[in-house]
Amino acid sequence: MNKSIMKYIGKRLLMSVITLFVIVLILFILMKLMPGTPFNDEKLTEAQRVLLYKKYGLDKSVFEQFFLYVKNLLKGDFGVSYSILKNAPISMLLGSRIGITIRIGLQSVVFGSIVGVLLGIVAAMKHNTIWDNISTFISVLGVSIPSFVFALILLIAFGREIPIFPITYDSSQPILSSILPTIALSTLTIAQVARFTRSEMIEVLDSDYMLLAEAKGLNKRTLIFKHALRNTLISIITILAPLIVGLMTGSAVIEKICGIPGIGSLLVEAITANDYNVVITLAFIYSAMYIGIMLVVDVLYSIIDPRIRLSKEDGNE
Amino acid sequence: MKERVLSIRDLSISFKTNHGVVNAIRGIRFDLFKGETVAIVGESGSGKSVTVKAIMGILSSNGFINSGKIDFTYHRDDEVVKKDLVQLSKKEMRQHICGKRIAMVFQDPMTSLNPTMTIGEQVMEGMIHHYGTSRKEAFKKAVELLELVGITDAQKRMKSYPHQLSGGMRQRIVIAIALSCDPEILICDEPTTALDVTIQAKILQLIKDIQKKKNISVIYITHDLGVVAKVADYVAVMYAGKIIEKGSVDEIFYDPRHPYTWGLLSSMPDVNTVDEELYTIPGTPPNLLRQVPGDAFAPRNHYAMKIDYIEEPPMFNVGGKHRVSTWLAHEKAPKVSMPASLKQRIEKMKKEAE
Numbered sequence: 001m002n003k004s005i006m007k008y009i010g011k012r013l014l015m016s017v018i019t020l021f022v023i024v025l026i027l028f029i030l031m032k033l034m035p036g037t038p039f040n041d042e043k044l045t046e047a048q049r050v051l052l053y054k055k056y057g058l059d060k061s062v063f064e065q066f067f068l069y070v071k072n073l074l075k076g077d078f079g080v081s082y083s084i085l086k087n088a089p090i091s092m093l094l095g096s097r098i099g100i101t102i103r104i105g106l107q108s109v110v111f112g113s114i115v116g117v118l119l120g121i122v123a124a125m126k127h128n129t130i131w132d133n134i135s136t137f138i139s140v141l142g143v144s145i146p147s148f149v150f151a152l153i154l155l156i157a158f159g160r161e162i163p164i165f166p167i168t169y170d171s172s173q174p175i176l177s178s179i180l181p182t183i184a185l186s187t188l189t190i191a192q193v194a195r196f197t198r199s200e201m202i203e204v205l206d207s208d209y210m211l212l213a214e215a216k217g218l219n220k221r222t223l224i225f226k227h228a229l230r231n232t233l234i235s236i237i238t239i240l241a242p243l244i245v246g247l248m249t250g251s252a253v254i255e256k257i258c259g260i261p262g263i264g265s266l267l268v269e270a271i272t273a274n275d276y277n278v279v280i281t282l283a284f285i286y287s288a289m290y291i292g293i294m295l296v297v298d299v300l301y302s303i304i305d306p307r308i309r310l311s312k313e314d315g316n317e
Numbered sequence: 318m319k320e321r322v323l324s325i326r327d328l329s330i331s332f333k334t335n336h337g338v339v340n341a342i343r344g345i346r347f348d349l350f351k352g353e354t355v356a357i358v359g360e361s362g363s364g365k366s367v368t369v370k371a372i373m374g375i376l377s378s379n380g381f382i383n384s385g386k387i388d389f390t391y392h393r394d395d396e397v398v399k400k401d402l403v404q405l406s407k408k409e410m411r412q413h414i415c416g417k418r419i420a421m422v423f424q425d426p427m428t429s430l431n432p433t434m435t436i437g438e439q440v441m442e443g444m445i446h447h448y449g450t451s452r453k454e455a456f457k458k459a460v461e462l463l464e465l466v467g468i469t470d471a472q473k474r475m476k477s478y479p480h481q482l483s484g485g486m487r488q489r490i491v492i493a494i495a496l497s498c499d500p501e502i503l504i505c506d507e508p509t510t511a512l513d514v515t516i517q518a519k520i521l522q523l524i525k526d527i528q529k530k531k532n533i534s535v536i537y538i539t540h541d542l543g544v545v546a547k548v549a550d551y552v553a554v555m556y557a558g559k560i561i562e563k564g565s566v567d568e569i570f571y572d573p574r575h576p577y578t579w580g581l582l583s584s585m586p587d588v589n590t591v592d593e594e595l596y597t598i599p600g601t602p603p604n605l606l607r608q609v610p611g612d613a614f615a616p617r618n619h620y621a622m623k624i625d626y627i628e629e630p631p632m633f634n635v636g637g638k639h640r641v642s643t644w645l646a647h648e649k650a651p652k653v654s655m656p657a658s659l660k661q662r663i664e665k666m667k668k669e670a671e
Contacts, residue, residue, distance in 0.1 A: 209429050215420070
């Protein structure tokens with residue numbers, strides 16, 4: 001990796017920190033704007049409440065509280081849960097859950113992109129044939145069937161009728177029981193990536209440089225995987241970022257259906273239970289992941305496309 | 318006796334389109350001899366590019382060869398091999414011919430290099446693929462090739478990407494790629510059309526120098542007669558999928574016989590032209606979706622006779638290597654000669670040449 005890329009990553013990381021700081025600020029203000037306090041229990045006496053305020057630092061000025069909040073955040077302390085698990089620190093609540101969500105998310109991104117790219121390549125190479133139609137059909141299905149419906153179908157088919165996979169998440173079989181949710185979650189990714197790959201690939205295959213590569217006498221495999229794929233991937237990476245974000249929101253529903261103890265199902269739980277602190281923490285985590293993914297995508301972009309790399313050694317004749 | 322490298326006989330190619338079958342090439346024949354240059358001239362859509370793509374075996378998937386032969390003679394380990402390229406499968410073409418024996422330089426250098434691969438990788442690729450050259454050796458040869466095509470600082474340029482180079486330099490790279498496997502035939506499909514004039518001259522000179530150095534045969538496609546005069550030994554003029562006149566460059570330029578060639582030569586811009594307006598050939602080429610009765614050029618031909626609309630003229634031998642396909646060359650045809658202004662022009666060209 002050359003210097004300009006490292007410099008670029010450094011700049012982006014700095015910007016990410018600033019963005020996250022702003023997000024924390026907004027989240028904090030929203031928290032303060034919310035009616036009531038975390039300790040609205042009628043059984044509490046005034047003295048107890050003051051004691052609690054003191055304990056949680058709520059008697060300090062808003063300014064002080066904000067810095068305290070940020071300070072705690074930097075230590076990984078998100079505060080405590082109010083109703084889901086009373087007084088349990090949220091970081092404890094999240095601990096194991098984040099790992100599962102990220103793992104299933106990554107699994108479906110990788111699976112979805114690979115299957116999608118392969119489907120797209122087949123469709124582009126067999127342009128206007130039955131294979132193209134089959135691939136397009138799968139894409140349309142993937143876009144139009146909501147992932148939770150697909151998850152239910154998969155669970156009924158391969159969990160109950162042909163019991164290959166466990167129906168609900170089983171922490172003793174973390175890989176096997178995550179297969180069905182991974183497939184269900186990746187449908188939209190497969191569909192979108194396949195559609196994009198197809199149209200991009202058709203365009204790339206029609207380009208002058210592919211004709212030149214063909215005139216070199218290279219075989220089909222080299223032509224597709226060495227020459228065409230890289231140029232196709234450039235534009236696929238651009239749609240990958242929004243797809244991953246969609247995956248995050250999709251995971252909430254899928255996790256609930258399949259009983260996966262991830263942050264997605266926790267979010268659903270927290271929203272229904274009005275556990276504001278948890279909701280806000282999760283919102284923060286989602287934003288952080290989003291920013292992280294955008295950064296990774298942009299860096300990937302500059303690695304794959306040499307034209308984006310900054311260089312000063314342009315030649316002229 | 319000159320060695321015949323390529324001999325095309327009665328080649329006919331059609332394309333299936335949504336509107337029907339287009340007969341793009343309607344029976345052409347020409348020869349290419351070792352170390353010589355044939356220029357194929359004609360306006361857009363006359364079938365120049367289709368012809369060379371057929372030689373390379375890279376016709377688009379809706380195109381097919383109806384009939385004809387493309388006999389290619391080459392040396393393999395001191396053994397003379399003769400192959401009809403029409404009979405070879407796509408796979409055989411890829412393995413033995415494309416890029417290895419016959420290489421091509423394309424029209425637009427700005428788009429014909431892969432934007433995501435380094436120059437070096439693209440130059441080395443062919444040798445590694447066809448000859449299994451080691452990377453180290455391929456690198457060395459690629460640097461030599463870049464130096465041969467006039468790239469300065471070749472070692473450093475190997476790591477450059479196409480977008481870091483100018484159009485002229487990119488075309489030099491494309492030429493280096495074409496030369497990488499020491500081909501017998503180099504096909505240049507309008508290699509200077511997309512470049513500006515000063516660079517055009519340099520690239521033409523480069524191709525000529527390389528041809529002399531490596532003794533390769535060149536097929537040159539162009540619509541620019543100025544280029545033809547500079548590079549070609551033989552000229553074939555194409556119109557509507559047929560060769561309508563061919564001969565040595567002197568025969569075509571100093572003694573053109575076909576009214577279409579007259580038109581082409583007259584419409585060449587010239588600083589000394591006395592005419593107020595630049596000559597253009599009236600009308601447009603025929604639609605090859607339909608069968609063309611008689612001579613395809615007849616409707617645009619000022620000198621057309623009745624027979625031109627009925628029967629297709631054969632190739633008349635008008636001396637030397639000169640062949641022309643027009644009824645005007647028939648012994649019973651009325652004597653017509655080229656327009657006076659063109660005659661003046663040719664006289665002047667002759668004088669300049671002497």
